Amino acid sequence: MTLPPPPLLPAQAALFLDFDGCLVEIAPRPDAVVVTQALRDRLAALRDRQDGALALISGRDVADLRGHLGGFSGMIAGSHGSELSPAPGLIDTLHSVGVDAAALHAEAHALAAPHPAILVEEKPHGVALHYRDDPSLQGFVERTMQDMATRHPHLMLQPAKMAMELRPGGVGKDSALAHLMTLAPFAGRVPVFAGDDTTDEPAMAEAQSRGGFAIKVGDGPTAARHRLSDPAALADWLDASLT
Numbered sequence: 001m002t003l004p005p006p007p008l009l010p011a012q013a014a015l016f017l018d019f020d021g022c023l024v025e026i027a028p029r030p031d032a033v034v035v036t037q038a039l040r041d042r043l044a045a046l047r048d049r050q051d052g053a054l055a056l057i058s059g060r061d062v063a064d065l066r067g068h069l070g071g072f073s074g075m076i077a078g079s080h081g082s083e084l085s086p087a088p089g090l091i092d093t094l095h096s097v098g099v100d101a102a103a104l105h106a107e108a109h110a111l112a113a114p115h116p117a118i119l120v121e122e123k124p125h126g127v128a129l130h131y132r133d134d135p136s137l138q139g140f141v142e143r144t145m146q147d148m149a150t151r152h153p154h155l156m157l158q159p160a161k162m163a164m165e166l167r168p169g170g171v172g173k174d175s176a177l178a179h180l181m182t183l184a185p186f187a188g189r190v191p192v193f194a195g196d197d198t199t200d201e202p203a204m205a206e207a208q209s210r211g212g213f214a215i216k217v218g219d220g221p222t223a224a225r226h227r228l229s230d231p232a233a234l235a236d237w238l239d240a241s242l243t
């Protein structure tokens with residue numbers, strides 16, 4: 001669907017940004033994303049411009065994301081809203097389902113072992129199986145994760161780009177955004193959210209239900225009222241808002 005580009009970012013907005021496929025291009029592996037100095041500088045400038053009201057809301061866990069972003073001192077909601085990190089070195093668990101992460105990871109590794117092309121991503125509150133190296137394994141990964149989900153009913157299946165994830169239910173990027181909007185310096189501002197994937201859609205709807213707007217980065221159906229073609233177009237829009 002054709003959607004207009006967003007207006008310039010209001011100075012009084014609370015800005016919420018997804019990471020993979022939004023701030024950075026999708027890469028062959030989760031650890032292969034490219035974070036440029038220009039992106040680091042852009043995030044620092046945006047944080048100043050919005051008086052601190054900038055947060056990243058990601059499916060990645062906080063430690064992983066801070067590792068990629070080295071130097072980003074702002075708020076991160078990670079693991080699809082299960083973790084909140086106001087600053088480097090601080091991680092609060094917002095929602096825990098008592099995952100035995102080590103056992104879950106071992107189970108996933110054992111199930112994926114016959115297919116070396118599958119990448120097992122260990123997360124503190126779940127696990128993801130990536131089949132980007134061999135898309136023909138999509139069916140196997142989906143069946144395997146559905147079976148795992150029946151053995152771990154406290155976890156929910158989260159489809160992702162060339163991956164399936166098991167993550168805690170009861171939280172999401174929408175609840176992360178809603179929680180952040182109760183906190184300074186986000187409270188009282190107009191929420192603006194940008195994301196690229198199905199996991200971002202609830203947060204887009206949440207931002208718009210609060211009088212803000214959402215931006216879909218890339219193709220595909222969306223609840224967002226605005227669209228930008230790719231992470232480069234998002235970077236241009238952010239830079240235009242900074243000038």
Ligand SMILES: O=P(O)(O)OC[C@H]1O[C@H](O[C@H]2O[C@H](CO)[C@@H](O)[C@H](O)[C@H]2O)[C@H](O)[C@@H](O)[C@@H]1O
Binds near residue numbers: 018019025030197
């Ligand atoms: O919410 P996000 O910040 O967009 O994170 C979503 C997931 O992103 C990562 O996986 C995706 O990006 C990888 C790197 O580009 C790519 O190789 C993979 O195929 C994608 O699914 C990350 O690995 C996951 O943990 C995030 O949940």
